Amino acid sequence: MTRIIKEIEPFLHRQKCPGCGYYTVYEVFPQGDKAIDTCTHCGHQMQILWHHEIKAVFRNSEKFFRNMEEIYPELAQLKNRGDHIKLDD
Numbered sequence: 049m050t051r052i053i054k055e056i057e058p059f060l061h062r063q064k065c066p067g068c069g070y071y072t073v074y075e076v077f078p079q080g081d082k083a084i085d086t087c088t089h090c091g092h093q094m095q096i097l098w099h100h101e102i103k104a105v106f107r108n109s110e111k112f113f114r115n116m117e118e119i120y121p122e123l124a125q126l127k128n129r130g131d132h133i134k135l136d137d
């Protein structure tokens with residue numbers, strides 16, 4: 049059984065950036081079985097493995113952020129490239 053990973057378009061997601069320490073908007077660029085995940089605020093890059101469960105990983109992280117929005121409503125403002133928010137933690 050071969051799994052074919054469909055080419056998908058780059059997309060935006062939210063993440064706490066280890067480069068700048070802000071909660072920022074990241075952009076994922078899938079490239080074959082890897083993807084480059086880039087902070088649109090500071091440019092920090094991470095390579096991630098692109099596997100068939102990666103979509104579920106992003107869905108879970110989106111769920112996590114939606115829960116966090118109840119405590120930090122400002123997280124809902126992370127939508128566009130370059131957006132960044134500092135939370136005290």
Ligand SMILES: [Zn+2]
Pocket residue numbers: 065066067068069070072087088089090091092
């Ligand atoms: Zn950053």
